[in-house]
Amino acid sequence: MQAVTLGPEGTYSHRAASAVADEVEFRESVAGIVEAVASGRFPRGVVPIENSIEGSVTETLDALADHEVAVVKEIVTPIRHGLLAQGPEFTVVASHSQALAQCREYLDAEYPSVKLEATASTARGIQRARENPDVAAIGHPDNADDEVQVLAEDIQDRTSNATRFFVLAPVSDRSEAGGKSSVIVYPNANYPGLLLELLEPFAERDINLTRVESRPSGERLGDYVFHIDVSAGLYEDRTQEALEVLEAIAEDGWVRRLGSYDSEHVLY
Incomplete structure (x- = not known):
């Protein structure tokens, strides 16, 4: 199967995509994917x-x-960050903004x-380090080669660092079977108690919420889109009733x- 993800070759997204596809192509932005x-x-x-x-990836939520x-x-995978450069002397560290924050x-x-310096992906940062001896990069240590070496490994702030990836498909491939489900709600309203009203139907039916995130709708101030993940399948009566x-x-x-979908843990 063919998949598209963040490039170039060597990103953490590329590693995750390789778990579901034998042919991977790349885009420079989540919105493009x-x-x-x-x-x-x-x-x-x-x-x-x-x-x-670092929490949710807002570019993905908006897209x-x-x-x-x-x-x-x-797909859930542990994130192992290394510091890569041509040599020990440099003045810039380049990587994806999330990777920079995870190694703060x-x-x-x-x-x-x-x-x-924030780049479109960790692989783009490593590309910068290959091109410029004054630049170091943060990325997976396996990206080291004849041009850049690993100066330090496991530099992420927490050893438990892990990232969730969504595998996307056309709407025609949507399934109601799985242990988890995701929905997006745009109420087009703003009044006291709105968020409570949105969450109560799940609590009343004993459905566990694993993530709730709000993002500006872009329509007006105070207007939000809500992203909700639950530990239940869309096929379940309780989920259908809540929705x-x-x-x-x-x-x-x-x-x-x-x-609805299931979770796969992939180790690298």
């Missing part, structure tokens, strides 16, 4: 959704709200005066069922 799947150009896309240190796609699998304590302690309540609350907006 989601759009490529929504338009039918690719049968699968792999995007980061949440990191155990999922902007396009009609399905989530068909969750190490960088503050060991390289407090270096400039941090019917949400749809009534959001009658002036919309409720998008991304689908």
Whole structure:
């Protein structure tokens, strides 16, 4: 199967995508990946959704709200960051903004005066380090080669660092079977108790919420889109009942069922 994910070759997204596809192509942004799947150009896309240190990936949340796609699998993988460079002397550390944030304590302690440069992906940062001896990069240690060497390994702030990835598919591939489900709710309203109204239907039916995230709708100040993950399948009566309540609350907006899926843990 073919999949599209964040590139270039060597990103953590590439590693996750390799678990579900034998042919992987790349885009420079999450929005580009989601759009490529929504338009039918690719049968699968792999995007980061949440990191155990830095939380949700807002670019992914916004892209999922902007396009009609399905989530068909969750991949969880530990993140091992290394510091790579041509040599021990450098003035810039380049990597994806999430990777830089996940290694904040190490960088503050060991390289407090270096400039941090955000790149489109960890692999782009390593590419910068290969091109410029004044630049170091943060990425998986396996990206070391004849041009860049590993100066330090496991530099992430927590050894438990892990990232969840969503495997995306066209809406026609959406499933109601799985141990987890994701939905997006746009109530198109703002009043006291709104969030409580959105969450109560799950609590009343003993459905565990594993993630609740709000993002600005972009329509006006104080107007939000809610991303909700639950430990239940869409096939379950209790889930269907809860979503019917949400749809009534959001009658002036919309409720998008991304689908149900199972989780796969992949080690590298």
